[in-house]
Amino acid sequence: MPDLRCTVQTCTHNQNYYCNLDSIVVGGNSAKKAAETSCDSFEARKGGSAYADAYSNMEGKEASAKSSVDCKATECMYNKACQCHAGKISVEGGNACHCGETECATFKCGCA
Numbered sequence: 001m002p003d004l005r006c007t008v009q010t011c012t013h014n015q016n017y018y019c020n021l022d023s024i025v026v027g028g029n030s031a032k033k034a035a036e037t038s039c040d041s042f043e044a045r046k047g048g049s050a051y052a053d054a055y056s057n058m059e060g061k062e063a064s065a066k067s068s069v070d071c072k073a074t075e076c077m078y079n080k081a082c083q084c085h086a087g088k089i090s091v092e093g094g095n096a097c098h099c100g101e102t103e104c105a106t107f108k109c110g111c112a
C-alpha cells in the first residue's frame with residue numbers, strides 16, 4: 001500500500017494534501033505516460049473555491065498517508081495484478097474539475 005500524496009485541492013477527499021479514502025482507483029488502461037492516467041476516485045468539492053472550504057469536511061474520516069490503490073494502468077512498472085506496489089505515489093492536477101484532469105505523476109512505463 002503506497003504512501004499517497006495528492007495536490008488536487010479541488011477534490012472533496014483531499015485534506016491538506018492527503019486523501020481521506022482508504023482505497024482509490026487510478027485509471028489509464030493503455031497509458032504509456034503519466035498524463036494518460038487519472039484518479040478515477042476524484043470527486044469535485046461542492047461550491048466555492050477549492051481553498052475556502054479546504055478544511056470544511058474535517059468531521060469526516062481523517063485523511064491518512066496510506067491508501068490502497070486499485071490501478072488500471074497496467075503498463076506501469078509499479079503495477080502488479082492491478083495493485084500499486086510503489087512505495088509512494090503522487091497524484092497531481094492542481095485545479096482539476098473532473099478526473100480526466102488528474103494524473104498519477106509516479107507512473108513509469110515498464111514498456112521501455
Ligand code: SF4
Nearest residue numbers: 071076078079084104
Ligand atoms: S505508480 Fe503506477 S501502479 Fe502506482 S498508481 Fe501510479 S500508475 Fe498505478
